[in-house]
Amino acid sequence: MYETWEELENSIKDCKKCKLCQGRHSIVFGEGNKKADIMFIGEGPGADEDSQGIPFVGKAGQLMNKAFQGLGIDRNTVYIANVVKCRPPSNRVPEEEEATACLDYLRNQVVLVKPKIIVLLGSTALKNILGKNYGITAARGKWIEQKEISYMPTWHPAALLRDENKKIEFWKDLKQVAKKQEDIIQNK
Secondary structure, three states, X not given: OOOOHHHHHHHHOOOOOOHHHHHOOOOOOXXXXXXXXXXXXXXXXXXXXXXXXXXXXXXXXXXXXXXXXXXXXXXHHOEEEEOOOOOOHHHOOOOHHHHHHHHHHHHHHHHHHOOOEEEEEOHHHHHHHHOOOOOHHHHOOOOEEEOOEEEEEEOOHHHHHHOOOHHHHHHHHHHHHHHHHHHHHHOO
16 A cells, blocks of 8 residues: 555556556546545546546546536546556456456555545446445445445446436436535535
């Protein structure tokens, strides 16, 4: 475990723990407020993220930004990361060994941020953070409390681009997150 952001970021600069390093342009480490109450965890970078080195800047990220705006959440006040830090070829789901190779980096990010709420965007984030026995369809929209963190599993924004019907559920889930954040702020 690294105790500072600088140590953690330096440790990942030349990462070659899995084969995803072979095709990457950028390591997409994470972005946002490093002391945020809310952390969003997605699956992995896509082409836009790989070229810019920033998470959630493509179509899915733009959709997430619109949800943030609608809820009055400033993107700069949250922290955003992914399970894997390098783009899987053709945006496929990360293989288990690829996700496992990056999980220590992600766990270290969680330890440094110390979020009160973690929004798990999609099945890959849910299964890698809370365990393989969780399914996104059953867990979505329900708070899961573990180790003083409130987890909200919801659809990955990319799923909303494929299925418009999921937008309403995604919106409801993020409304719950915004409400819980309000409660946290009031109780500080």
